[in-house]
Amino acid sequence: MDATVTKRWLLARLYEPEQAIIDCRFTLGKPEAGRESYEQEHIPGAVYLDLELDLSSPVGMHGGRHPLPDPQVLAARLAKLGIGNDSRIVAYDDESSMNAARLWWLLRYLGHEQVFILEGGFSQWKAGKYPVTDHQPVRVPSTFTANVQTQMLVDVEEVRRVSEKTADAGADAANTILIDSRANERYHGRNETLDPVGGHIPGAVNYFWKDTQNADGSFKSADELAAHFAGLDKEAEIIVYCGSGVTACPNVLALEKAGYKNVRLYAGSWSDWISYEENAVATGE
DSSP states (O other), X not given: OOSEEOHHHHHHTTTOTTEEEEEOOOBTTBTTHHHHHHHHOXXXXXXXXXXXXXXXXXXXXXXXXXXXXXXXXXXXXXXHTTOOTTOEEEEEOSSTTHHHHHHHHHHHHTTOOOEEEETTHHHHHHHTTOOOBOOOOOOOOOOOOOOOOGGGEEOHHHHHHHHHHHHHHOTTTOSEEEEEOSOHHHHHTXXXXXXXXXXXXXXXXXXXXXXXXXXXXXXXXXXXXXXXXXXXXTTSEEEEEOSSSSTHHHHHHHHHHTTOOOEEEESSHXXXXXXXXXXXXXXXX
């Protein structure tokens, strides 16, 4: 099944006991705004997870601006919210699915496949006159056992090796492709506002994550995404990164939807890469 679901699909299953809905709204620079929006109104039955408090661990010297949460800590948080290994999870946000995709990736990293993203997010749900509420549900705690899929992840040492090989061989000849998911100007090293150093990992190619979506925030079709990524070898290994490991996740989803089978995430991403002074930095194309 596709990783995304429609508003009608969710409405038809809104009150099924195995259904768990997670509100992931979060605004960078305004850390309270997402929870405040949830408390004002949300999809009935939804619980809230915070990008920085729940879907990330505390920032350190390395690991980037949004380090991955400890798998056991996240599993315990999910269980406390009544989400178990048998739950069917639908995530949504209002930020073009970037936070929902982070949760989608994390749950699959924990070995949970029954997770989907609501197309268009909360604003499209509300605009379609679908039900909203300010009632916060009481959830009976469940059991969530993490089965961590380590193969989905790469670390900085592996990215260094790939970068050196790709820079030497050229992106077209490399067996592994590095994809930078940020806006083109940040990839080029211009107008960097989030990180102290601009540019990209040497050898990386640029596919802006928002180019995988339609104007309403829904993901493009599989055929459209296949055309978007047509320059990439489907047999190659693909490593995706962004600024902090969040907006890379919609690109991972889009690549898989387009038929790419070997897609992994560099979770620390650019903000982790530049935390090592010895790492090379490229600018321009």
